[in-house]
Amino acid sequence: MKEKNPWYTPLTIIITVIGVIAIVALVTVAVLQNRPLLQKYKYGIVLDAGSSHTALYIYQWPAEKDNNTGRVEQKHSCKVTGKGISSYAAQPEKAGMSLTECMQEAEMVVPAKRHSETPLYLGATAGMRLLNIENRSASDQVFQAVEKALQSFPFSYQGARILSGQEEGAFGWVTVNYLDDRLKQGLETTGALDLGGASTQISFVSHDYDISESPSNSMTFRLYGNDYNLYTHSFLCYGKDQVLRMALAKQTQLGPSTILDPCFHPGYTTTRNYSSLYDSPCVSGRRPREAPTNFSHKGEGNFTKCQEVVKSLFNTTACKYSKCSFNGVFQPPLQGPFGAFSAYYYVMNFLNLTDTSIHLETVKNNLASYCATPWNQIKQMHLSNVKEKYLAEYCFSGTYILTLLTEGYNFTKETYSNIKFIKKIKGSDAGWTLGYMLNLTNMIPAEAPDSPPLPHAGYVSIVTVIAVLLFILLILSLRPVWPRCSKQPQIV
């Protein structure tokens, strides 16, 4: 009689088939789970209504992870053509209309099915702060026009408002540190230096800072389980356009018909209007009484003299605190690295002076020789790719930046190298807008989110391995039974 192969008993066949199916199923699940998903995103839009221009930023983050764990990144930006919304004080409707093109672009970039859930914010900064001081009703009308225009788009409009200087400074700091992943990991933070057209902000964490000295310069945050005591100050009128007005006002105070300006290149000459120069709360009150309508503005190209003019715009004598920056404003000792963006970057990048490992004296010498270069030569070299207005002002702006950093904020030749001139961090622009949106959408939690002990892929792999081991164990435990069976006499 032929002996039956004991491996083929119905029981072992069933067990093997079930085991194989289970393993195939587990591996399939593991593979499918880890296959790259077609990522779905959520979006947020922030309009930065600055003094010199408006920019629109679209941010995106993974839709499944918006409960505080997904990374928010800049998807798109759009520069509104024309000047900032505060320049439309005399014709407010045009402020609203100016935003149309970028808003239409946003409609194309954000997928249509996400439009209605996409929050849209507009934040205005120093230009509107100044207009609000100068002419409250004009500022209200500009906001009404802007609001009407924004509400006509299919997004979830969340309002337009003027940010306080503290908010502008603090949100810039949040942006820089969020993009650098410093907040989540509780690392030492980077200070933020923002130079706009009408105001400038400095924000940093100082561990030696006694909060009671100047509460208006202090902001406390709890982010991802860490406490931050942030020093922040915004100097209204110390953005680069307003400070240039102040410098010109200083030099024209006696009402001459010609001024020889050390901050402009030799050979530079233009005619400026007294009324438009003094048309700002930053300089009003300084207008000479007997001034003619126009004055002739000529360049001299002398960095040292220019620095003296700029220095005279900082009051460094009065200070009622333990330490001040300038104009009697409290500032604790500088601490840690700094990221300097917006006009800090535009200007220093044009001047090829973004490398802060170069000695400060060398930086100054390079700027001095740039300032001394005749205007004709400068135009010949750059006019084809740089706006004439910017080109004429780089000597002044560079001098202002170095003077603000050293005489204003007290950076020294040793600490200058702590500054990094930056435009973007990991593809997103440095500026207050991202921090503003993260705050308003509650996307940075106060406490560190709990995370599962194992990542998903790790969990699936471990379950698969355990299942395979169990199956092998089961097979092995059945094995001793089969030889015994085979030895039993066969009943025929």
Ligand SMILES: O=P(O)(O)OP(=O)(O)OP(=O)(O)OC[C@H]1O[C@@H](n2cnc3c(O)ncnc32)[C@H](O)[C@@H]1O
């Ligand atoms: O923050 P506020 O003060 O409201 O102003 P803003 O937001 O409009 O200011 P920006 O940072 O956009 O620009 C700062 C200044 O730099 C100028 N600017 C922009 N691009 C520039 C470039 O490429 N070269 C030189 N200057 C530039 C601009 O005209 C402003 O005077």
Ligand SMILES: [Ca+2]
């Ligand atoms: Ca700005």
